[in-house]
Amino acid sequence: MSLKYVTPTAQFKKYLPKDYVELVEYGPFGKAQDEAGINNMGQFKEILEEHPMCSGCWMAYFIRVFFAALPNPEETVTLGTAGCGRLAISQAAVPFIYGNYGDQNAVASGLSRALRLRFPDKKKDVVTLAGDGGTMDIGFSMTMHSWIRGEKFTTIMLDNEVYGNTGGQESGMSPQGAILKMAPEGKKFGKMPATELAKTAGCVYVARLSPTNIKKAAAVIRRAIFVAREVGPTFIHVYTSCNIEYSIPTEEVLKDAKEKEKGRFAFEEYMTDAARAVIERIESEEKASKKTKKGAKKEEVVS
Numbered sequence: 355m356s357l358k359y360v361t362p363t364a365q366f367k368k369y370l371p372k373d374y375v376e377l378v379e380y381g382p383f384g385k386a387q388d389e390a391g392i393n394n395m396g397q398f399k400e401i402l403e404e405h406p407m408c409s410g411c412w413m414a415y416f417i418r419v420f421f422a423a424l425p426n427p428e429e430t431v432t433l434g435t436a437g438c439g440r441l442a443i444s445q446a447a448v449p450f451i452y453g454n455y456g457d458q459n460a461v462a463s464g465l466s467r468a469l470r471l472r473f474p475d476k477k478k479d480v481v482t483l484a485g486d487g488g489t490m491d492i493g494f495s496m497t498m499h500s501w502i503r504g505e506k507f508t509t510i511m512l513d514n515e516v517y518g519n520t521g522g523q524e525s526g527m528s529p530q531g532a533i534l535k536m537a538p539e540g541k542k543f544g545k546m547p548a549t550e551l552a553k554t555a556g557c558v559y560v561a562r563l564s565p566t567n568i569k570k571a572a573a574v575i576r577r578a579i580f581v582a583r584e585v586g587p588t589f590i591h592v593y594t595s596c597n598i599e600y601s602i603p604t605e606e607v608l609k610d611a612k613e614k615e616k617g618r619f620a621f622e623e624y625m626t627d628a629a630r631a632v633i634e635r636i637e638s639e640e641k642a643s644k645k646t647k648k649g650a651k652k653e654e655v656v657s
Contacts, residue, residue, distance in 0.1 A: 356476075357384045357428045360447075377401075377447055383428040388644055392422050392572035401427055405442035410604030412611055413512050413594035416565050417442045420483070420510070423572035424448070425579055430479040431465060433458045435493065437485035438519045438596070439512045456493025458482040459500040459509060466507040479579050480507035486527035487517050490546050494526075501555035501587045508578045509557075510590045511548060518596035529618065534599060549622060552589040558629040559588040564611045564619040574623070580636050581629040588629075593619040 361378055362370055377383075381399040382390035390398040401421040407414035417439065424430050433451045434440040435458045444450045453461045462482045469478040482489075489497050489511040497509060515532065517523040522535035530544040552560045559581040565571035571592075578588040593614050595602060602610050615621070625633065 360428055381447070382422070382424070386643070387423075387425075387572075387576075387640075388647070392419065392568055395422050395568075401448055402442065402446040405445050407438065407442050408598055410597050410602075410607045411438070411594075412597065412607050413439055413514060414442050416512065416571070416592055416594050417446075417483070419565060419568050419571050420575055421446050421448065423575040424479070425576055426477065426479060429477060430481065431469075433462050433465070433480070433482045435484045435488040436519065437488050437512070438514070439483055439485055439594075443483055456484075456488050456491075457496055458484050458488065459493060459505075460496040462507050462509075463500050463503065463505045466505060470506075477583055479583065481510060481579065482507065483510045483512060485517075485519070486511060486513045486515060486525045490548055491526045498551070498555050501552060501557050501589070504556055504586045506582050506584075506586060508582045508588045508590065509552075510575075510578075510592060512594045513548075513591060514594050514596035514599075515545075516596050516599045518599050522599045545618065548591045549589070549624070552587075552591075553624055556587060557589045558586040558626045559633075560591075560622075560624040561589075562591040562619060562622040564593040564615040564621075566608065566611050566615055570621070577625075577633050581625070581632050584632050585626070585628045 360383055367375060377399050382401060402418050405414050421427065427448055431449045431451065432443055433453060434443050435453050436455045440452060451461060459482055462480050466480040484493065513527050515528045516534055517525055524532060524534055524537040524541045526546040528541045531540045533540045549560050549562050559578050561574045561578065563571060563574060574590060578590050582588045593611060595607060595610055597604060597607050
């Protein structure tokens, strides 16, 4: 879990799979976002290229965006649990820990503390990615307590509003009235107020979105990770539809995501003053670095 760790020695390089060598040489490891990031996807070797998700899966799309947006993929560990998301997350070239159902935030708490103790001079990012069942239903107590304790890592809830991996049961995040295979009469109560619970429990940065705009989604992901490094727990509630259980035609998945953006997944962003200070500082530094690089390129062209 470092750039040195993933870089092969010259002696063994020729024996390694071509995909691995290309990932190290042409992937995002050790590179800035303007070199290998969200704005030039398809122009570098991505961390996630293949997955076994359903055709048209909006969750798989977001997971790809997530990996492309990471500030330091070579210094990141992801954690997950039972659910559709882990099928793609576990295929990425970033360390992944698979926890028992719903305990990902408990495992992440110990891991993030251990990494700070073991590597006090480095920034090691810990991110949990789990569905609405793993985060807000079965994993509810462990999610909440990690926030209440002020654990410094990012929680991302991949909300497809159903238990899509186990037959279509309603979840606490399914909308009221939703008719599903295992909720034939419709869900009797509304969605749990996830973002409000996160704020109340102590999250210092909270965002809700339907990721139709990849630049905005990437900015949210990066902000959450940067703030978690320094201030405290951060939470992203993202809409990742299950086109199978909700019978959304593949060609209409993006249209559905845009419709949800106008309603219950309208963009929301909350941050404490301490979180805002971190975001403003880092984004200002990134902007200055980008400007310096542009200036250097112009000088090279002139000379």
